[in-house]
Amino acid sequence: MRLDGRCQTPSLGELYLPIATDLAETRRILADELTTGQEVVGRLCRHVGQFHGKLLRPGLLLLSAKACGAVRDEHHILAAVVELVHLATLVHDDLLDEADIRRRAPTVNRQWGSQQAVLMGDFLYSHAFALCSQLDSQFAAQLIGRTAITVCEGEIMQVANRGNYELSEAEYLDIIGRKTATLLETCCHLGAAYAGADQKRLDSLKQFGRSLGIAFQITDDLLDLVGDESEVGKSLGRDLGQGEPTLPVIHCLRHSPQSRRQRLLRLLAGDYPRRSRQITALLLASGSITYAQTAAREHSYRARQALDELPPSAARESLEALAEFVCSRVG
Amino acid sequence: MRLDGRCQTPSLGELYLPIATDLAETRRILADELTTGQEVVGRLCRHVGQFHGKLLRPGLLLLSAKACGAVRDEHHILAAVVELVHLATLVHDDLLDEADIRRRAPTVNRQWGSQQAVLMGDFLYSHAFALCSQLDSQFAAQLIGRTAITVCEGEIMQVANRGNYELSEAEYLDIIGRKTATLLETCCHLGAAYAGADQKRLDSLKQFGRSLGIAFQITDDLLDLVGDESEVGKSLGRDLGQGEPTLPVIHCLRHSPQSRRQRLLRLLAGDYPRRSRQITALLLASGSITYAQTAAREHSYRARQALDELPPSAARESLEALAEFVCSRVG
Numbered sequence: 001m002r003l004d005g006r007c008q009t010p011s012l013g014e015l016y017l018p019i020a021t022d023l024a025e026t027r028r029i030l031a032d033e034l035t036t037g038q039e040v041v042g043r044l045c046r047h048v049g050q051f052h053g054k055l056l057r058p059g060l061l062l063l064s065a066k067a068c069g070a071v072r073d074e075h076h077i078l079a080a081v082v083e084l085v086h087l088a089t090l091v092h093d094d095l096l097d098e099a100d101i102r103r104r105a106p107t108v109n110r111q112w113g114s115q116q117a118v119l120m121g122d123f124l125y126s127h128a129f130a131l132c133s134q135l136d137s138q139f140a141a142q143l144i145g146r147t148a149i150t151v152c153e154g155e156i157m158q159v160a161n162r163g164n165y166e167l168s169e170a171e172y173l174d175i176i177g178r179k180t181a182t183l184l185e186t187c188c189h190l191g192a193a194y195a196g197a198d199q200k201r202l203d204s205l206k207q208f209g210r211s212l213g214i215a216f217q218i219t220d221d222l223l224d225l226v227g228d229e230s231e232v233g234k235s236l237g238r239d240l241g242q243g244e245p246t247l248p249v250i251h252c253l254r255h256s257p258q259s260r261r262q263r264l265l266r267l268l269a270g271d272y273p274r275r276s277r278q279i280t281a282l283l284l285a286s287g288s289i290t291y292a293q294t295a296a297r298e299h300s301y302r303a304r305q306a307l308d309e310l311p312p313s314a315a316r317e318s319l320e321a322l323a324e325f326v327c328s329r330v331g
Numbered sequence: 332m333r334l335d336g337r338c339q340t341p342s343l344g345e346l347y348l349p350i351a352t353d354l355a356e357t358r359r360i361l362a363d364e365l366t367t368g369q370e371v372v373g374r375l376c377r378h379v380g381q382f383h384g385k386l387l388r389p390g391l392l393l394l395s396a397k398a399c400g401a402v403r404d405e406h407h408i409l410a411a412v413v414e415l416v417h418l419a420t421l422v423h424d425d426l427l428d429e430a431d432i433r434r435r436a437p438t439v440n441r442q443w444g445s446q447q448a449v450l451m452g453d454f455l456y457s458h459a460f461a462l463c464s465q466l467d468s469q470f471a472a473q474l475i476g477r478t479a480i481t482v483c484e485g486e487i488m489q490v491a492n493r494g495n496y497e498l499s500e501a502e503y504l505d506i507i508g509r510k511t512a513t514l515l516e517t518c519c520h521l522g523a524a525y526a527g528a529d530q531k532r533l534d535s536l537k538q539f540g541r542s543l544g545i546a547f548q549i550t551d552d553l554l555d556l557v558g559d560e561s562e563v564g565k566s567l568g569r570d571l572g573q574g575e576p577t578l579p580v581i582h583c584l585r586h587s588p589q590s591r592r593q594r595l596l597r598l599l600a601g602d603y604p605r606r607s608r609q610i611t612a613l614l615l616a617s618g619s620i621t622y623a624q625t626a627a628r629e630h631s632y633r634a635r636q637a638l639d640e641l642p643p644s645a646a647r648e649s650l651e652a653l654a655e656f657v658c659s660r661v662g
Contacts, residue, residue: 036484038484038487038488040487040488040491041484041487041488044487088453092449092450092453095449096446096449096450113490114445115427115490116487116490116491118423118426118427118449118452119423119427119483119486119487119490120483120487121449121453122419122423122452122453122456122479122483122486123480123483123484123487125453125456125457125479126456126476126479126480126482126483127476127480129460129472129475129476129479130473130476130477130479130480131476132472132476133464133469133472133473133475133476134469134473135469136469138464138465138466138467138469138472141460141463141464141469141472142461142464142465144460145457145458145460145461145462145463145464146461148453148456148457148460148461149454149457149458149461151457152450152451152453152454152457153367153369153372153454155450155453156369156371156372156375156447156450156451156454157369157371157372159444159446159447159450160371160447
């Protein structure tokens with residue numbers, strides 16, 4: 001869904017025009033990597049194949065490469081690697097969230113059970129690392145490995161803070177920085193580094209990925225609250241049910257008079273999803289939804305600002321538009 | 332527990348004497364790798380630290396190195412890597428099996444919930460790959476990546492075959508080959524390769540690890556059936572409860588008269604653990620427990636035979652004794 005009418009962005013297909021053939025090559029590598037002689041494993045792979053959607057991470061990596069120079073063979077492999085890491089986290093996240101729908105298809109846990117979901121996530125992680133280690137140097141493997149560690153730390157911290165409505169905005173930003181922004185930063189980093197970018201452009205693209213990631217996750221959390229499941233294409237409303245303190249909730253608890261704060265805490269402790277409409281109405285009334293939307297837009301703006309270091313190009317324009325895109329629509 | 336009195340083996344401490352200082356260095360690397368600034372993640376790491384037990388995989392890697400030449404710095408890192416991969420599979424396996432006890436401590440899923448168990452397994456996998464990518468060449472990272480893929484395939488196939496009492500012995504051996512023997516083979520492979528072993532010794536140590544792994548898993552499955560939880564130190568009896576067709580069950584169904592076959596199928600379909608004693612008694616009476624014990628010993632013998640290619644050494648003697656050890660006691 002579009003949260004409001006301000007972010008009018010072109011379609012992803014248009015944004016990816018500068019890297020259309022590179023994305024096709026990345027898809028081919030992904031399909032090759034997930035081809036297996038084991039029948040049951042093959043069925044799971046084909047199922048997960050449906051979850052490729054926006055290809056945001058390969059897109060960021062390839063556009064970053066193109067914005068700094070040329071896309072090389074290593075970039076195609078690395079774009080497949082970051083998508084595999086992302087698919088692994090999707091499969092495990094759906095399990096953690098007990099979600100039923102992903103890209104309008106049943107989740108792995110829904111269709112194949114939680115045990116196959118655990119194993120399929122591990123399988124995808126293993127493919128990411130195995131594919132990465134085909135490159136000549138260890139640079140990417142080290143970066144991907146350390147990125148995966150940080151993502152897991154962020155997710156562990158997030159689960160540990162469920163029901164913790166004392167969480168501060170800074171702590172929330174630290175968690176989403178780890179669990180979401182780190183991988184997007186790494187995509188831009190790898191794209192720029194393997195295109196031979198100088199330190200200045202490298203740093204600006206890392207900053208772009210990081211700010212974009214924060215904007216993306218704040219918007220994702222907002223969609224979970226106010227999105228339309230049939231439009232977004234995945235299970236929504238999970239955060240409230242799991243006691244996840246997201247930015248609108250944190251803002252409302254921190255900046256509301258005592259009476260509204262107490263009312264929100266009572267609603268949060270209540271039976272979800274019965275009370276979700278009341279919670280959303282309260283967060284709208286307190287200005288907390290608007291606050292989070294504004295925060296997402298600020299991070300998106302910071303992302304676009306970081307691109308000032310790059311020379312003008314179609315790829316740079318696409319990156320700018322992607323920064324608009326993530327705060328207008330996520331799925 | 333000891334399944335019978337035939338396999339009298341020295342303690343693991345004695346077997347590991349040729350690599351005592353190397354194991355200490357491996358432990359140091361492991362502790363370093365799992366040190367984190369995040370409090371909640373640190374608590375989980377300390378919890379998982381209790382699960383180091385036999386250090387079978389680091390032991391195999393270091394002894395293989397020593398049996399072929401000298402232990403190098405790379406071996407210490409790789410020994411930590413294979414233990415991290417093993418710990419990751421332990422944490423996820425305990426979750427899949429809904430196990431409560433591991434090395435006489437609560438499992439991660441029991442103490443921290445299934446969500447943290449999924450994430451902690453991912454975290455340990457990521458550390459394994461990140462640590463591996465610190466080495467100069469990609470050789471180990473490629474081998475570890477492909478090994479992890481095969482392990483996952485084996486586990487996915489195993490879960491898919493729960494309740495499939497038509498599974499053949501060859502299919503069972505294929506599954507345990509993937510899920511267990513592959514990693515042990517890789518340990519020996521890495522140990523030998525980084526010690527500069529020639530192709531003949533390399534192949535013989537790979538064969539040793541593979542056969543040892545098959546013997547290990549058959550015995551592990553036997554212990555799940557006839558072991559004593561307080562002695563083994565982990566939850567037992569899970570295979571029957573989950574409809575896992577292990578070797579004694581497969582043998583009994585294939586080689587029993589129709590009446591016993593029907594009785595076993597009725598018992599297997601019945602309420603576990605109420606019927607587990609009856610099942611064990613039936614498998615003992617049919618000679619199927621003995622059959623599986625003999626099979627484990629044959630694979631252990633094949634493992635020891637493969638060592639004939641190596642020159643005599645204390646390390647080779649320890650490997651021989653380890654092959655005895657795995658069919659006499661697993662935990």
